[in-house]
Amino acid sequence: MGGVFHAAILFLVAAGLQVVFGVQKIFNLACGSFYALGAYTGVSAVGYFTGHGGPPALFIVPLVAGGLAVGLVGILVERGLLRFVYDRDETFQLLLTFALVLMLEDLVRMTWGTAPVSTGGLYLIYGQARVLGATVPVYNLIVIGASLAIALGIGWLLTRTAFGRIIRAAADNREMAEALGVDMRWVYVRVFTLGTMLGTLGGALVIPATAAMSEMGIELIVEAFAVVVIGGLGSMRGAFVGALVVGVLRSVAISAYPELEMLLIYLIVIAVLIWRPRGLFGAAVA
Amino acid sequence: MRTPVALAVLGLAVLVLPLVAPPYYVTLMLPFMAYGVILLGLNLLFGYTGLVSFGHALFIGIGAYTGAVLTTKLGVRHMELILPAAALAAAVVAAPVGALCVRYVKIYFGMLTLAFGMVFYTFLLKFYRLTGGDEGMRMLRPYLLGREWTGFSKVDYLVGPYYYFSLAVLVLATLVMWRIVGSPFGLCLKTIRDNPLKAESLGVSVARHRWYAFMISAVYAGVGGALLAPPTGNVDPTLAYWTHSGNIVFMVLLGGFSSFFGPLLGAFAFIFLQDTVMSVFPYWRLIFGAVLAFIVIFAPGGLMGLFARRPPVEVSGA
Numbered sequence: 001m002g003g004v005f006h007a008a009i010l011f012l013v014a015a016g017l018q019v020v021f022g023v024q025k026i027f028n029l030a031c032g033s034f035y036a037l038g039a040y041t042g043v044s045a046v047g048y049f050t051g052h053g054g055p056p057a058l059f060i061v062p063l064v065a066g067g068l069a070v071g072l073v074g075i076l077v078e079r080g081l082l083r084f085v086y087d088r089d090e091t092f093q094l095l096l097t098f099a100l101v102l103m104l105e106d107l108v109r110m111t112w113g114t115a116p117v118s119t120g121g122l123y124l125i126y127g128q129a130r131v132l133g134a135t136v137p138v139y140n141l142i143v144i145g146a147s148l149a150i151a152l153g154i155g156w157l158l159t160r161t162a163f164g165r166i167i168r169a170a171a172d173n174r175e176m177a178e179a180l181g182v183d184m185r186w187v188y189v190r191v192f193t194l195g196t197m198l199g200t201l202g203g204a205l206v207i208p209a210t211a212a213m214s215e216m217g218i219e220l221i222v223e224a225f226a227v228v229v230i231g232g233l234g235s236m237r238g239a240f241v242g243a244l245v246v247g248v249l250r251s252v253a254i255s256a257y258p259e260l261e262m263l264l265i266y267l268i269v270i271a272v273l274i275w276r277p278r279g280l281f282g283a284a285v286a
Numbered sequence: 287m288r289t290p291v292a293l294a295v296l297g298l299a300v301l302v303l304p305l306v307a308p309p310y311y312v313t314l315m316l317p318f319m320a321y322g323v324i325l326l327g328l329n330l331l332f333g334y335t336g337l338v339s340f341g342h343a344l345f346i347g348i349g350a351y352t353g354a355v356l357t358t359k360l361g362v363r364h365m366e367l368i369l370p371a372a373a374l375a376a377a378v379v380a381a382p383v384g385a386l387c388v389r390y391v392k393i394y395f396g397m398l399t400l401a402f403g404m405v406f407y408t409f410l411l412k413f414y415r416l417t418g419g420d421e422g423m424r425m426l427r428p429y430l431l432g433r434e435w436t437g438f439s440k441v442d443y444l445v446g447p448y449y450y451f452s453l454a455v456l457v458l459a460t461l462v463m464w465r466i467v468g469s470p471f472g473l474c475l476k477t478i479r480d481n482p483l484k485a486e487s488l489g490v491s492v493a494r495h496r497w498y499a500f501m502i503s504a505v506y507a508g509v510g511g512a513l514l515a516p517p518t519g520n521v522d523p524t525l526a527y528w529t530h531s532g533n534i535v536f537m538v539l540l541g542g543f544s545s546f547f548g549p550l551l552g553a554f555a556f557i558f559l560q561d562t563v564m565s566v567f568p569y570w571r572l573i574f575g576a577v578l579a580f581i582v583i584f585a586p587g588g589l590m591g592l593f594a595r596r597p598p599v600e601v602s603g604a
Binding site for chain 2: 027029081084085088090091092094095096098099100101102103104105106107109110218222225226229233258259260261262263266267269270273274277
């Protein structure tokens, strides 16, 4: 079950990566940094809330609010940096997001220091439950449920709303969508902010279960990367399945063969890239 | 015509540097020379063949760990043996890895190289008994030219014999790379970068040439990695981490990837700028991220591009 919890978090970050790649064709290395940013903001928001007499049982409210709010930096990043490189070679786009990784990592260190920070004992505040013979913190179940709900919500957004149709059209053929009167600048801002918010929310939700560390972003990006490669770049269903594969395999490997943990995942990534570079659900729309 | 003069002046300056400069700055030149070798190789892949590797730190790690294993476990202390061994180890790994990676271009090539790099990183981290885990391994002071240099303190050794040894390796690596990019083989690589379809139809085997370029750049990274280890006396898994791969691509871009000497300038600027920034402000990544963003957006030609009056042009190479 620990694996499913991890998968739920991974899905959020990977979904952010996918939606940005699907529409803007930018592989955003900084999605892990957004995750770290969300985690630290979550800790601060919860600390502020409980420090000002908020009931600890409601800590999830400032946690989510903080995680979503800090996702708005996506607007800044898109308008301030990314919009200059849409016409460039993807190498330069990749390197620009790497620049973001460097900057955000030190911004986090400057703001919150280098020591790990955590929310303290709030993780088990909702108690534990028995599921399929295993004892699971109720908080994990809440996050898994929330992640499922978000997955369904994204599916609904993409397939049933006008904005979703625009996103899919833009992912398929940018020029045609633009010619039909879609203001691409506006779409890009919104899509990138959506992607950023998914990442920061993922970071905020993971934080009651683990401490926030400044390296958490650059470590998560390689896992999210594994998820999208296995699932297929740009595909939402791929992100969902890939996150489950990576999350569960990792927790199985940790208990069975600790040495193989991530090694196994990277070997799968390589196998997928070689045999089926499109991934399991590749070449689909965002 | 001005280039040979500039090179002669620079060469003279580098030769007399240990005699006039404080040892601190001389020791900063050591990573510069090691990275110089690495970046010359990386740019064969990036600038000349058009493939961006995000896992090149894999080969730096292989070179550095080869040196550490040879000196501490196998009792081989001669640098003249360590460097070929590092090159060989890198080539042995690069042959299958490269053969798989060069089938892809652009983002897929970058992702596949990143995955291979992380496999090696995880191996170094998890197989504690073989590799020392996250603490890494010690790299004993290597013998140079068959001599042990016992009378030398660590600093004297580094700013003296080791400095000139590294310099000799860098010069040799530069001359060899100069011949490579100027050869018909180098021209084939540029053709492949600019128009793979045309290259293929002209009878140039695209996959094979990319594979050769991958192998050569891996060998350069292996040698550079082995050179990188002795000054710190220690090797650890972060050498093979993906951010290290990102940093070396950054260095190439900083100097200018479309010029032969750009990567060397990039390594030099990166190391001395990092040292300067860190001495006044601990958050060097913040500054460097901003620098990288600036270069990507406004000056894709790098420092060399800023010096050149016209937009960055190809070095003729001959």
